[in-house]
Amino acid sequence: MKIHFHGTAAAEGFPGLFCRCEHCMKAIELGGKNIRTRTSVTIDDVLKIDFPPDTYYHVLRDRYHLARVEDLFITHTHHDHLYADDIRMRMPVFASEPAHPLNIYGHDMPMRLLTEHLERNETCFRFQRIVPFAAVEAKTARVTPLPADHNPMETCLLLYIERNGKRILYGHDTGWFPDETWSFLQGRTIDLAIMDCTNGLLPERRNHLNIEAVVEIQDIFRREGIFHPGSQMIATHFSHNIGLMHDDLSNIFEPHGIITAYDGMIHHVSELA
Ligand SMILES: [Zn+2]
Ligand SMILES: [Zn+2]
Ligand SMILES: [Zn+2]
Numbered sequence: 001m002k003i004h005f006h007g008t009a010a011a012e013g014f015p016g017l018f019c020r021c022e023h024c025m026k027a028i029e030l031g032g033k034n035i036r037t038r039t040s041v042t043i044d045d046v047l048k049i050d051f052p053p054d055t056y057y058h059v060l061r062d063r064y065h066l067a068r069v070e071d072l073f074i075t076h077t078h079h080d081h082l083y084a085d086d087i088r089m090r091m092p093v094f095a096s097e098p099a100h101p102l103n104i105y106g107h108d109m110p111m112r113l114l115t116e117h118l119e120r121n122e123t124c125f126r127f128q129r130i131v132p133f134a135a136v137e138a139k140t141a142r143v144t145p146l147p148a149d150h151n152p153m154e155t156c157l158l159l160y161i162e163r164n165g166k167r168i169l170y171g172h173d174t175g176w177f178p179d180e181t182w183s184f185l186q187g188r189t190i191d192l193a194i195m196d197c198t199n200g201l202l203p204e205r206r207n208h209l210n211i212e213a214v215v216e217i218q219d220i221f222r223r224e225g226i227f228h229p230g231s232q233m234i235a236t237h238f239s240h241n242i243g244l245m246h247d248d249l250s251n252i253f254e255p256h257g258i259i260t261a262y263d264g265m266i267h268h269v270s271e272l273a
Pocket of ligand 1: 010011039078080081173237
């Protein structure tokens with residue numbers, strides 16, 4: 001299974017869109033893996049999570065074709081996760097006739113926003129409202145939404161994704177998991193966990209996680225048998241506020257066996273093991 005990381009930054013991007021802080025200046029100077037766009041991942045080119053404003057750039061840079069995506073899951077409506085105006089570009093006049101409809105899944109707020117932006121067109125879009133703990137059989141995977149600790153004014157979702165016998169936890173945007181999310185994960189297996197690390201070495205772990213919390217979650221996963229010896233954790237969604245370059249993050253995470261995501265990174269989950 002191919003996991004393609006198209007963007008790995010928090011809402012502002014890295015360097016921040018309007019920022020001139022020393023961290024952003026350093027990122028510009030160093031370039032390469034220090035340049036981070038807004039966060040999204042695709043799985044095997046057919047399942048996409050979130051639709052940030054940088055999606056068009058991702059398509060050009062990473063050479064993947066959005067027309068192939070069959071399932072689009074939206075975790076919440078922060079603008080770095082849902083830029084609905086560009087999803088409209090799948091409609092007639094803007095695009096050639098689609099080979100299949102795009103199935104879009106989200107809780108109340110993404111569904112409300114999308115149905116206001118997109119005309120009803122069954123050959124283009126099929127909308128499905130999803131709620132925590134109710135698994136959906138999507139076209140390309142079985143997905144169970146779980147509550148995140150993020151925006152208290154919105155039901156923000158984590159995703160437990162089962163595809164080809166493997167299980168992926170899509171773990172952001174979130175702070176420390178709510179109790180009911182921990183209860184769900186108890187007794188289950190995760191082969192790959194993709195985790196929020198917005199706060200880096202800053203002490204905050206509510207609404208977004210930091211490095212310490214990501215490592216602690218991995219410890220719990222291992223202790224509780226949620227992780228097996230072949231399981232992998234990947235940290236992503238980094239804010240400019242943390243002031244850590246890609247190499248700084250890698251040096252911190254490597255001893256824990258955690259991979260630091262960067263834009264364009266491809267990670268393979270072996271379907272044989
Ligand atoms: Zn975000
Ligand atoms: Zn900055
Ligand atoms: Zn958010």
